[in-house]
Amino acid sequence: MTTLWVNGRIVAPGESGVSALDHGLTVGDGIFETALVDDGRPFALTRHLRRLERSAALVGMSTPTETEIRAAIEETLAAAAATSPVTHGRLRITVTSGVGPLGSDRGDAAPSLIVGVVPTGAWPAEVRAVTVPWTRNERSAVAGAKTTSYAENVVALAEAHRRDAHEALLANTRGELCEGTGSNVVVVLDGELLTPPLSSGCLAGITRELFLEWAGQEGLAVVEKDLPFDVLAEAEGVLLTSSTRGVQPLAAIDGRPLERTEAGEKARELYDRRAAEGIDP
Template structure:
């Protein structure tokens, strides 16, 4: 791991966060994770814009964007060219041990770790739902215990990713992915009103797929449509677009549109580093 805190690269074993930091005590913080490819972050501007939207949604002041960029550059330079994930963490800073507002100032932590090559994924639908009316719906917050629990459940059932419905019984998202279905030559994905995160890769895939002549629609999808889907794909910052090869143990084949978009994404994201 390469770790940046408070203006400089630090030893990953060094204690750097206070016990009263609200990001630690109550999950009052936001984060982003972007791919580090050949020493450069992909779509960093979009990630920083979402970080700021998430901070605003939690009532936090936005971090200084120039400082975040400098921190990411320092971590990337120290990391090198190996494929990695850069994680940008911004918390409310020090605060009470309860849920009253933090005192601040905010805490900024940027770190890089290695990631594996993207692979096809088996998924499982978990018995819990996303609340599309939640105060943090659509925000990328550090309150991730729900995702940790869901992913552990999915792995216990032979899958590598968990899929949520929302309270209306609509298909929503994975713990760290957005989901796409292929139907009649069209790529379908749940709209943001489903409660899903506005994924950076989701947005880039939609744009690049349409530019390549593929029809993409954001439609409310009943969860049952996943059970009958012939082809499914997932998107995330460290996966790009990958096919789903099993849903709740039911094997499915990688779809032609998923494969085509995956190729487009793999080619363009090397050339267009900040689309």
């Protein structure tokens, strides 16, 4: 069951906690973070809150204080635990610009804060992805921000599900590999680990950030470089990274089976081992 905290109180799913004029609803003017919940605690929460601040700055939006957000998270997790402990789940932190006019202009209302926690199961043993024809705009005004304007991702992911896959991968407007709808991408080519740079327009994923940091510390070479989108057709292996996935090898892309490569297995093992060392790295 989903546990929700909306603007100062726990609410039942389906109960109204924000105005029908909230700009997060009317024009998608909001930002968010999704963190893994492990044994009732959010993983890498400090990094997620730092990225929330960066997203707010990119879109020019005010947010509640970090103290207020952390208190809301604690209250939500406590309410969830009172019903059933969340041993493995998803924490969602959403901030909108609050009540605004029926148009793109913002009002001067206080931001809305919504926190949700839901238990989740494990990913399937074999995860498949497909490529889709739509592109990320690396020159967008909100490139690099994790915004609630997610219609593009909804459409792309629905196409992936229609094709019996779990994720959709997108190019940017230059025809370069960018990211998935909710993941960053690492390819294995000639035994080398390669990933698109942030200049590709991909989101600065927290798992991507941790993986690159830890790989650098342990001498596992991961090269950030611009990659043509069709690299996916020749890669020996492809890995997805996200907060709920960790580092996840793909079993197939566009129906083409992929290998469990040595480089990919080293990447997955390194991330799993380092992530187990502490809840807030």
